[in-house]
Amino acid sequence: MDPTQTSGDADIIPNGTSHFEDAEFALTPEQIAAHQRQLAHHRKAMAQAGNRARLHALIVEDQLFSRNLLYQVLNQSCAVSSCATALDGWKIYLREMPDVAFLDIELPGASGHVLAEKIKHIDPNAYIVMVTGNQDVNNIQMAKINHVDGFIVKPFNKQKIDDCISRYMQSRKSSNSGHAA
Amino acid sequence: MSAPVDLTSLREITAGDAALERELFAAFLESADACLAGLKAGCETGRDDAWRKQAHALKGTCLNLGAMELGQLCKNAQENFQQPADKKRDMLIAIESEFARVKEFLEKAAA
Numbered sequence: 235m236d237p238t239q240t241s242g243d244a245d246i247i248p249n250g251t252s253h254f255e256d257a258e259f260a261l262t263p264e265q266i267a268a269h270q271r272q273l274a275h276h277r278k279a280m281a282q283a284g285n286r287a288r289l290h291a292l293i294v295e296d297q298l299f300s301r302n303l304l305y306q307v308l309n310q311s312c313a314v315s316s317c318a319t320a321l322d323g324w325k326i327y328l329r330e331m332p333d334v335a336f337l338d339i340e341l342p343g344a345s346g347h348v349l350a351e352k353i354k355h356i357d358p359n360a361y362i363v364m365v366t367g368n369q370d371v372n373n374i375q376m377a378k379i380n381h382v383d384g385f386i387v388k389p390f391n392k393q394k395i396d397d398c399i400s401r402y403m404q405s406r407k408s409s410n411s412g413h414a415a
Numbered sequence: 416m417s418a419p420v421d422l423t424s425l426r427e428i429t430a431g432d433a434a435l436e437r438e439l440f441a442a443f444l445e446s447a448d449a450c451l452a453g454l455k456a457g458c459e460t461g462r463d464d465a466w467r468k469q470a471h472a473l474k475g476t477c478l479n480l481g482a483m484e485l486g487q488l489c490k491n492a493q494e495n496f497q498q499p500a501d502k503k504r505d506m507l508i509a510i511e512s513e514f515a516r517v518k519e520f521l522e523k524a525a526a
Contacts, residue, residue, distance in 0.1 A: 299446040299476045302439060306428050340471055367475035389478035389486075391424040 258321055259344070259352050266356060269328055273357050276331045281410045288313055289399070292332040294323035294349060295365065296341050300388070304336060304365070307395040320344035327353055327360075334402050336386075339366040339373055347373075350380040359409075361402050365390065419516040421481040422524065433525075440521045446476045447514060454492070454510065458503040466503060467496035473510075477517075485513045 261269070280287050291308045293316035295301040301316055308314045312334070315326050320341050327335065335353065337346035346364060353360045363384035364377050377385055383405070384398050429435045450473035457466030474489035492506045 297446045297472055297476050299439065299443040300479050302442045303425070303428060303479055306435065306439070340468060367471060367478065388475045389424065389481070392427045 256344075259324055259348075261356070269356055273331055273359075277359065280333070280406075289334065289402075290315070290330065290332040292316070292323060292326055292330070292335040294318070294320060294335070294341065294346065295338040297338070300338070300365075304390070304395065307392050308336075308399075311396075311399060318342070320346060320349040323349050324352055328356075331357075333406075334361045334363065334399070336363050336365050336398075339364055339368065347376045347380060350377070350382050354380055354382075361405065363398050419482055419484060419513065419520050420524075421483065424481055437525045440525050443476060443480050443521070444518065447473060447517075450476065451511065451514065454507055458500060458507055461500060463496050467493055470496065480517075482513075482517045485510065485517055488513055 289312040291312040291314050293301055293304050293308065293314060295304060295316070296318045301318070305314050305316055315330055315332060317323055317326055318341075320337075320343055323335070323337065326332075337349055339346040341349075346366075350362050350364065353362060358381075361384075362380075362382040363386060364373070364382050365386045365388065366373055367388040369385075369387045374385070384401065386394050386398065425436070425439065429439065450469045453469035454466060454473070457463070457469055470489050470493035474486050474493055477483070477486035477489055488506070488510045492503075492510060495502065495506065498506070
């Protein structure tokens, strides 16, 4: 049993399967509009709370050890939700609206790139960091196409993760000061 | 022969918490066992993509632990995923042998 896995009522896809149905990620236009309203409300509340709000991070990583390790680092400064598949990550993202999402790329079923694309489509201001063992051209290009905000190559360590959180905080500060101006 | 695992990076995270270290070692062994079973299956069934995915997953897990030699063997297995079954078996034997060293190291470190 993985104590860090908080996928709620989402269905877990067994590791190693290649099952992926795009329809599973589909939302109706009404659902998209409702989620976007919730996101806008959430972002406004976060901006008003400023530094008082505890960050919320989402980890989507199918490997138990890497997920637990990342959880241990993030849990020092953030509330953390985690799961093992892109579909679970999608469900958690819509439900919990985390501030930062750390997405592994090679996942069972849909890849981290697919999830990043879905999240950015519904929430262009989402802060997404891809975590991968493959720093190849295709992965970097896909990350650029999806406008992700960070890219961590395994092995990751505490410093790399802390740097990501610092960059997120900096971007939020800039964004909030922009709103205030 | 050098130690099969460098725990420096992991210990920056655990900050000397022995119970947490044991928990993470157990998670590593669980992840690695699942990947090794997947590699064996990939070798036996001739499914190159399954082999590549499992080698990739085990590589990331090993590198995050600090098991660099084992990570390199997995990287080699990942990159050579289209090799025939006998070559894959050789790679698997090398991975299993290094994994045994890593496991023994972790068991001693956790004791």
